[in-house]
Amino acid sequence: MADTINLTAEAREEFGKGASRRIRRQHKIPAVLYGRGEDPIHITLPGHDTMLALRQANALLSINLPGAEEKLALPKQVQRHPVRNTIEHVDLLIVRRGERVIVAVPVVLTGEPVDDVLVNQDLTELNVSAEATSIPAQIEVSIEGLEIGAQVLAGDVALPEGVELQDDPDSLIVSINPAIAVETMLETGEEEEAGEVEETEEQDAESAAE
Structure with a gap:
């Protein structure tokens, strides 16, 4: 079974695309904690540590916020940049010890x-x-x-x-x-390709003769 991974988060008070870009420029990741009837908690996570944690499928995260109680969470959705594949945003689902998921x-x-x-x-x-x-x-x-x-x-x-x-x-x-x-399929494919090439060459020869 996987171990719990500790991440220290910061409270996030700025929102929108501009704020998210500023957070990512600081090598951090905007995220939101939600679930179990609680109000969503907008946070900022350390970029490198979060990237390493999310390499593990269904990583159980212990999110520590200054002045607040620890939150256990599972990654629900991870948004990545379409080209660089860097993490852009993370949705985290709050869970409790003993709860089945x-x-x-x-x-x-x-x-x-x-x-x-x-x-x-x-x-x-x-x-x-x-x-x-x-x-x-x-x-x-x-x-x-x-x-x-x-x-x-x-x-x-x-x-x-x-x-x-x-x-x-x-x-x-x-x-x-x-x-x-598989070998038969490959051989058949090669034979068909060779036949197509031969047919094309014959057509080219006939066109040249005309």
Whole structure:
């Protein structure tokens, strides 16, 4: 389970695009805390520390504001610059210890299947319910020794204690297929491309003759 990450925030009293640009020029990030019926709290977060924290999926953040009580929060929405990919704004959902939340957790494949097969991963995340303080950082799915035709469904995955699946148990996570199917597709594509080139050359020759 992921550890709580502490971030020291500052209260934010200026709003609008101009204020947000000034905050970002100071290498800080504008953010808002909301949820549980509380009024939204507009804050400023340290840029570098927040960027590192949000590299972790479903990072549980402990937000410390001077003169206020600690707020536990999960990232709800992270807005990034379309070109630079820097964080522009963060929406944080307030949670409490022991409270269950539904989150999407990354699926990581482990192990190696038999030789000469193709691994198709249909789901890269699973939606689960877990206590806010016990969200798994990732869910591992073993494909060790799997042969052609093998499939792993969402319902087949052993989840950590206290974590409950929210997706359809019959949802396909990964399947093992013959690698030759891909090779055949590639060869077919190359043959079609060669045929198109040959046909174009013939048409050019006929046009030149005319």
